[in-house]
Amino acid sequence: MSGNKMTNIEVYRKKWHFNIGIFIFGVIFIYLAATVLLYLTGNHVSIYEVREGSIQKDTAYTGLILREETVVTADTSGYVNYFPLEGSKVGAQTKVYCMTPDKLEFKSSGSEEDTQALSAEEQASVLQQTRSFSDSFDSDKFSDVYALKDRVSTILESKSTQSRQAQLDQMVIDGSQQLQIYNAATDGIILFSTDGCESVTMDTVTEDMISKADYKASYLQNNTYVNAGDPVYKLVRSDLWHIVLLLDDETAEELKENSSVSIKFSKDNQTAVAKLEIKKKGKQNYAFLTLDSSMIRYASDRYVDIELILEDQSGLKIPKSSVIKKDFYTVPEDYLSKNGSGVLIDDGSDSANFQEAEVYYRDNENGMIYLDADALKEGTVLRKEDSEDTYALKVKETLRGVYNINKGYAEFRQVQILCESDEYYIVESGSDYSLSNYDHIALSGEGIHENDVVF
Incomplete structure (x- = not known):
């Protein structure tokens, strides 16, 4: 009987319920897929x-410096020693140097000051001299190496200058009969080097002078022997000075209507405005830059590296x-x-x-x-x-x-x-x-x- 029993069972489908989580996930998935698709097919822009x-439009040059310089020669032969520092200003009748028949013996004070390292200013000066030498080195002008040696030696010797000056002053007070004292005839900036360019003017300057052809400077040092009539120092007597450059035709044409130009000194990044005059000599364009300040900063230099600032414009870059x-x-x-x-x-x-x-x-x-x-x-x-x-x-x-x-x-x-x-x-x-x-x-x-x- 049990095999013949009928079963009356109905199967109902489960009622579907809306799942908000799945819906949100689906929307996010579609959005991400669309974003990735757009990214892969879109225009990628940096x-x-x-x-x-x-922006500064500038051009680098090496210029020749011209100043009003007077070379002073020795009245007698002997060993020369100087009282002032190079580049300092001296007045008329200021003690400048002394002459002795023999070398003077200077005692070392043995103080810590005499043996200390170079100051930041002295280090910067040595660095500038060597950098300038490196930038303009020419193997055909090996004499520049000796000029660099003399400049650096002068800087290093300045470490003992104060002690040397004090001892010289004491010798003067003690009335040493060996010392012949010489005073400055006029005031000015004193320099202990000569190079033959002291009498060069804006009218007599040549292309070879600007390009350093055959240039040679002599550096005068303490306790060195000089003959009567030899240069012992020179004085720069005016704050007015000139820098002479050689310009190409394009730059000369660009600047021909200008009466002044902004310049930047590579030595110390100082800027200045110089009066400008351009002259044609033969096939060369000469630019004469005239300044009436900052001469003392570059008094010991005959050549100076500068940049002509032809354009200096600010705005959105x-x-x-x-x-x-x-x-x-x-x-x-x-x-x-x-x-x-x-x-x-x-x-x-x-x-x-x-x-x-x-x-x-x-x-x-x-x-x-x-x-x-x-x-x-x-x-x-x-x-x-x-x-x-x-x-x-x-x-x-x-x-x-x-x-x-x-x-x-x-x-x-x-x-x-x-x-x-x-x-x-x-x-x-x-x-x-x-x-x-x-x-x-x-x-x-x-x-x-x-x-x-x-x-």
Whole structure:
């Protein structure tokens, strides 16, 4: 009987319940998938942050220094020793040097001061001398090595100068009969070197002098023997001095209308403004720079390395690779709607259709605005608001600009270029329709179009 029993069992499907967690997960998954897909297929743009900066256009030169110099010679033969330091200012009747028939013996004080290391200023001077020598070294002018040796020796000897001066002064007080004291005839800056260029003037300077051809300087040191009539020191008697340069034709042409020029001294990075005069002698262009200050800083130098600052412009600094050219229609500003958001398109009927149009540049001088040539067809007729006047789009102008991507998509911004270097432009800041400090722009403007979404 049990095998013949009928079973009456009904199977019901489970009731479906909405799962909010799965739904949210699905939305996130779709979003991530779309983002990855857009990233893989989209236009990848490197970003550059606009910052304020400057560009200096300068050219490096080595110039010959001319000064009002007087060479003083020895009245008698003997060993010379000096009272003042080189480069110091001496007055008339100031003790300058003494002559003795024999070398003077100076006692070392043995103090810590005499044996201490060079000061920062002395180290900087030695470094500058060696760097200048290295930059201009010519194997055909080996005498420059000895000139460097003499300069460095002079700096090193200055460590014991105070002790030497004190002992010389004591010898004078003691009335040593060996000492013959000589005073300065006039005031000036005292130097202990000669080079034969002391009498050179702006009229007699030559190309070979500027290029250091056959240049040789003699450096006078303490306790060295000199003959009567030999130079013992020289005085620079005026703060007015000149730097003479050789210019190429292009630079001479660029500067010919200038009466002054800014310069930078490589020795200490000091800057100055010099009076400028350019003269043509034969095939060479001579630039004469005249200064009336800072002479004492470079009194011991016959040659000086400088940079002519031909241009010094500040503004917003952007890479050249960011800048592109784009065409725009020029339209009288009267055809822009009163709210400034678009123009009226004349379709031939009594009414006109409004179309949004962004202004990319405004020429206030000529009363023209610039509209994107890609957003409007050539020949499109615009109608002036509250008027029957019309204007057909035809005339185009080209603007240089960059793509601003602050909002995640490309927006053209025109730039006014002030100056340039090999890799960067300096552009005007603070103008309408242009860039601002800290804007983000595309590092390379090529291949990007208006309103492109960038990653």
